[in-house]
Amino acid sequence: WSEDRFNEIIKETSTFIKKVGYNPKAVAFVPISGWHGDNMLEESANMTWYKGWTKETKGGVVKGKTLLDAIDAIEPP
Template identity: 70%
Template sequence: YSEARFEEIKKEVSSYIKKIGYNPVAVPFVPISGWHGDNMLEASTNLPWYKGWAIERKEGKADGKTLIDALDAILPPSRPTEKPLRLPLQDVYKIGGIGTVPVGRVETGVIKPGTVVTFAPCNLTTEVKSVEMHHEALEEAVPGDNVGFNVKNVSVKELRRGYVAGDS
């Protein structure tokens, strides 16, 4: 519950996060005790010196007192759906009765059934028959989605991990 110790840790961590490329002004520092639940969900009376945290970032300012406030202030990453499709393959499966199913995470763009994709570096072009995530068919997959997609007339031997699917 020591303010001096908190400031010492805050200074050390700020210096470290600056070295790895983050702006310390955009990182909230919250003194907590997981053991007693201090400043986790509600402001603690055991830390009378602590007035709260405030951060500045290009999207605006945010402030609060507790860890849950700091977690709620985290902004979700942007989903670049307007950019060209880029989907690095993590694996390629042959599924009986379905065919060749490349699997990967959509980084940019959108993939949906009917999309014509080209795989780099092999320059192989084909059409997407279906897109699935967790065994459920999708109308479209957006950045951040880990998907499997069925491709027409392509052998498993023609594709491999590391290839990148892009829209043609």
């Protein structure tokens, strides 16, 4: 549950997202463990350093903590 590794992944992924024409600020980055269910449906106690995600949308700034929150925040085309 490394915060440093999570930040490294965000940095690398953001670079790729920019290259393909998307705004990384419009993406919710969520550290999850599918194996343990961490941050999938409920906030995980295993990542106390994680305070949640923020992303920009047409309607303003949206915040959440879990993958479910991020999925619910996807705007339809």
